[in-house]
Amino acid sequence: MNYKIIVDSCGELTYRMKKSGVYETASLSMEVDGDIIVDDENFDQADFLRRVEASPECPKSSCPSPERYMELYGGDEERVYAVTLSSELSGSYNSAQLGRKLWMEEHGESGKKIYVFNSRSASVGETLIGLKIQECEENGLGFEETVSTVETYIDEQHTYFVLENLDTLRKNGRLTGIKSFVVSALNIKPVMGSTPEGTICQLGQARGMKRALAKMADQIVKEGKTTKDKILAIAHCNCPERAREVERMLLDKIRVKDSFIVDTAGISTMYANDGGIIVVL
Known part of the structure; x- marks a missing residue:
């Protein structure tokens, strides 16, 4: 090569x-309770999620x-x-x-x-x-x-995501200018995306994960242009069936050149948290 x-x-x-x-x-690399975890081929997602769940501190990345x-x-x-x-x-x-x-x-x-x-x-x-x-x-x-x-x-390119919560993004300063959400009490799930400059923005919200994913799919279909020449990529954090359902929702409405689903690696796992879905088209 x-x-x-x-x-x-x-x-x-x-x-x-x-x-x-x-x-x-x-x-x-990520830091949880003073332990440094390198995001390489040895990353153990299940162990990392357990560490984050048990820790009183928000994980950080380098x-x-x-x-x-x-x-x-x-x-x-x-x-x-x-x-x-x-x-x-x-x-x-x-x-x-x-x-x-x-x-x-x-x-x-x-x-x-x-x-x-x-x-x-x-x-x-x-x-x-x-x-x-x-x-x-x-x-x-x-x-x-x-x-x-x-x-x-x-x-x-357009990036979209729905997470179970935005705590890690918020606590690490990645949601500048975006209001906080009362997620747990009302089960509100924001539908998020990226701006042309690469910052995070809110695209909508819905009550419950299922409705939020459907809203995200509708947004992707609405904004999608010449999708038949593009590849649909979906990353999920420990929720493969949820990712497959999002793929089905989208492929029922748009044509693409190809599609694939992957599980999140370390850094994406840290920010997406258990159950998060990221879609790029």
Whole structure:
């Protein structure tokens, strides 16, 4: 391979992506009660959820260091693409950019080209961006054309999610400007999404998870454009049947090129919490 794709660990890699030899992961980490848990292939979702449930403190996350990104940029590949969490939600993008700057200063005119994509999304939004990069490379596009094509793809991408609660997002400062919700007493489930800048916004709300998921599906159908050329990606936190039901609701109403469902990795598990659903199209 003359190229590789680095995805920070908020982006879930499918089995096929892991086996392709194209992808590498820049792991974030989580802290629960003073214990550091690395978001890598050894992440144990069930154990993590138990730890969070038992802890009186809100879990926290840390992004990969610029030095770690520098290590990942190494190798024989001529073209390197990095995909990170929205820069509005994490320091991963800035860390990847600084790592790129330091790598280029250290290695000079080595012939290697490196580009960092701000996903302006998270979870399977990053996954889809990685797949788009791979598609461009396999179709023979040059480096600059791949970058341009993928940036356009990011502009057109939409992220939606419904969670059992927003506590972790709120306590970690990811819901700036969004009012608090009385979720437990009234069973109100907000339908959330991302802005073009990559911040989180409220799209609606409903009483109960089932109604909220249906409302989210209606929003996706309403906003969906030329979906027949897109891939539908769904990530779930420990609720596969709920994810399959959302997929069924959507595929009954829209045509897509393909669809897949993955379980959340560490960082997405931390923010989605048990029972959360994330959809990107």
